[in-house]
Amino acid sequence: MMKQRPSFPARLDSDKTSKPPQSLLGATRVLTPQSPMRTKPVPMASPAGVGLDSSTVRARMVQKLAAQGVTDDVVLDAMGRTERHRFVDSALVNQAYEDTSLPIGLGQTISKPNVVARMIALLREAPGLQGESKLGRVLEIGTGCGYQAAVLSHVAREVYSIERLRGLHDKARENLRPLRLPNVHVIFGDGMLGYPKGAPYSAIIAAAGGEALPQAWIDQLAVGGRIVAPMQTSQGQQALLVIDKTPQGVEQSLLEAVHFVPLKSGVA
Numbered sequence: 001m002m003k004q005r006p007s008f009p010a011r012l013d014s015d016k017t018s019k020p021p022q023s024l025l026g027a028t029r030v031l032t033p034q035s036p037m038r039t040k041p042v043p044m045a046s047p048a049g050v051g052l053d054s055s056t057v058r059a060r061m062v063q064k065l066a067a068q069g070v071t072d073d074v075v076l077d078a079m080g081r082t083e084r085h086r087f088v089d090s091a092l093v094n095q096a097y098e099d100t101s102l103p104i105g106l107g108q109t110i111s112k113p114n115v116v117a118r119m120i121a122l123l124r125e126a127p128g129l130q131g132e133s134k135l136g137r138v139l140e141i142g143t144g145c146g147y148q149a150a151v152l153s154h155v156a157r158e159v160y161s162i163e164r165l166r167g168l169h170d171k172a173r174e175n176l177r178p179l180r181l182p183n184v185h186v187i188f189g190d191g192m193l194g195y196p197k198g199a200p201y202s203a204i205i206a207a208a209g210g211e212a213l214p215q216a217w218i219d220q221l222a223v224g225g226r227i228v229a230p231m232q233t234s235q236g237q238q239a240l241l242v243i244d245k246t247p248q249g250v251e252q253s254l255l256e257a258v259h260f261v262p263l264k265s266g267v268a
């Protein structure tokens, strides 16, 4: 079933005419003041007929992401094309483009746009994946509401997204159906085992944080591929872990602290 067309509060539209900061001009095509989206609105091609109000707030969100340091145009473009408000509960629609995580039911959350953009940008920076315009096959652990899978569909050739909670798997299917993204495959199952049918993957991205990296993920990663996953550190906090599989072996680096829901085994 499709969600009702949302209406956005006036305050989200009120800064429509403000200019992007000088430093951003020219940083990406969606940010330039000449962008037709900002100066001369045209109807969106969306089959569901979502209005221009959402494209304006989304463009604003993309500007903020760029200001926060997301410099990859391909990622910014994917964030600008993905209608986050379609993935959240109707009561939360007015927060859909704020840089905040939001509840999606069953105790789970959709990540902040900034974290989604940062993790996808990290995948695209993998040394072994340079020279290709798109990522190849990507495995996402934790479909949740399906938002990140939709973003990934714009940067990867195929997206396999696995969810262990039946209720969220069904919800994601429902959210994704009207978008008709033929390269997104949602699977119900335990992502700690990876998803061998789609392997080898050029990238694996986890939306839930574990205590150790499952061996299955490394086994299912192609040589040259990269894993980005939240992981428990020895200090008991969570940080982003980046794993590169090289012909010489596996290299890992630990980046900034993050807060993700726990990675759990089995299905429910």
Ligand code: SAH
Residues within 6 Å of the ligand: 104, 108, 109, 110, 111, 141, 142, 143, 144, 145, 146, 147, 148, 149, 162, 163, 164, 165, 168, 189, 190, 191, 192, 207, 208, 261, 262, 263, 264, 265, 266
């Ligand atoms: N990417 C999601 C965020 C979902 S939150 C989105 O855009 O909405 C993380 C999700 O990981 C939760 O739905 C949780 O149920 C799921 N998860 C946790 N452990 C998992 C596992 N072993 N396999 C698959 N999904 C898992």
